Amino acid sequence: MRALVLREQSFEIEAVALDALQAGEARVRLLAAALNRRDEWIRRGQYPRIQYPAILGSDGCGIVEAVGSEADREWIGKVVVINPSFGWGTNSRAQGRDYEILGMPRAGTLAEYLHVAVDRLYEKPVHLSSEEAAALPLAGLTAYRALFTQGQLQSRQKLLITGIGGGVATMALQFAVAVGAQVFVTSGRPEKIERAQALGAVGGVNYRHAEWERLLRELADGEFDLVVDGTGGEPFNALLNLTVPGGVLVVYGATLGAVPNLHLHRIFWRQLHVVGSTMGTDEEFAAMLRFVGEHRVVPVIDSVFPFDRVLEAFERLCSEDHMGKVVVRISEEY
Ligand SMILES: NC(=O)c1ccc[n+]([C@@H]2O[C@H](COP(=O)([O-])OP(=O)(O)OC[C@H]3O[C@@H](n4cnc5c(N)ncnc54)[C@H](OP(=O)(O)O)[C@@H]3O)[C@@H](O)[C@H]2O)c1
Secondary structure (H helix, E strand, O other): OEEEEEOOOOEEEEEOOOOOOOOOEEEEEEEEEEOOHHHHHHHOOOOOOOOOOEEOOOEEEEEEEEEOOHHHHHHOOOEEEEOOEEOOOOOOOOOOOOOEEOOOOOOOOOEOEEEEEHHHEEEOOOOOOHHHHHOOHHHHHHHHHHHHHHOOOOOOOEEEEOOOOOHHHHHHHHHHHHOOOEEEEEEOOHHHHHHHHHOOOOEEEEOOOOOHHHHHHHHHOOOEEEEEEOOOOOOHHHHHHHEEEEEEEEEOOOOOOOOOOOOHHHHHHOOOEEEEOOOOOHHHHHHHHHHHHHOOOOOOEEEEEEHHHHHHHHHHHHOOOOOOEEEEEOOOOO
């Protein structure tokens, strides 16, 4: 099969032998995959415990062509999405030590075929195309847990989502609008704020504006019940001010890195709940898919690249122009 292989000195599509299918596994012919910032961190060598060679890709939608156990025959021919979480463990509050995400060290979805445990398969939501479904798993799961489990979002609450161009942020916006929250956003691009409004956001401000914190407070007429941030860095201290006293600030990423001079006193004096969130349990993955089905959520796709141009997809992810998910079409529809 052909797969995008990351080696210490190269990153290109190669011919790769597919291992024998094991009992309990399915062979999935991938139709579409989607990129996440994680793939880029690994490509740059900025991710813990990188093992080479690696086939990246945590998101995928494909068709089951074979199974390793007779008992799983019912899966053959089904179009599925893959839960990228492996070995969360029994504690719903946090993943266990053996937790892994699909796509390094385990071979991922930027390949023509994937051998994966049958218990990672879920039927594709019927209202979505394979490209839309491929956009869902990692960002959808992260957004779902951040908003509803960690953030306990309620309808009509005021919510701030930072960096709305990001894949998780855009998904979080769609989920929050679906439950009737009042969503505000930040972005470095005015056109992304307009797009967010078209998706149901009340409004937003440009984080490049020197007075973005004040503008946001004016726009929202005060502070936010919940703030969901994947950016970290210097702007994080302002988010502590923008969270209502006793409110919740959920952190799922740190694109801008560590927070210099963290204003710790704001956290205790304002009685804030600063909560971390990563991926989610199998129950949350199933609940996310149900939610997407019930609310007919269609993930925002920024762009679709053919597999042969997958490196351009990475460039697109790194550009400041993208909004929503960057998708790679691996093979034609069934
Ligand atoms: N914990 C988890 O399970 C998990 C899962 C997925 C991702 N993540 C992490 O979450 C982060 C976002 O990932 P992603 O894939 O959703 O997004 P992404 O597609 O990598 O986009 C990152 C976004 O960061 C925003 N940004 C840049 N500078 C900003 C600033 N000064 N203030 C506010 N926003 C700013 C940009 O928003 P605009 O384009 O709107 O300007 C950009 O679109 C990454 O760090 C990733 O590693 C964590």
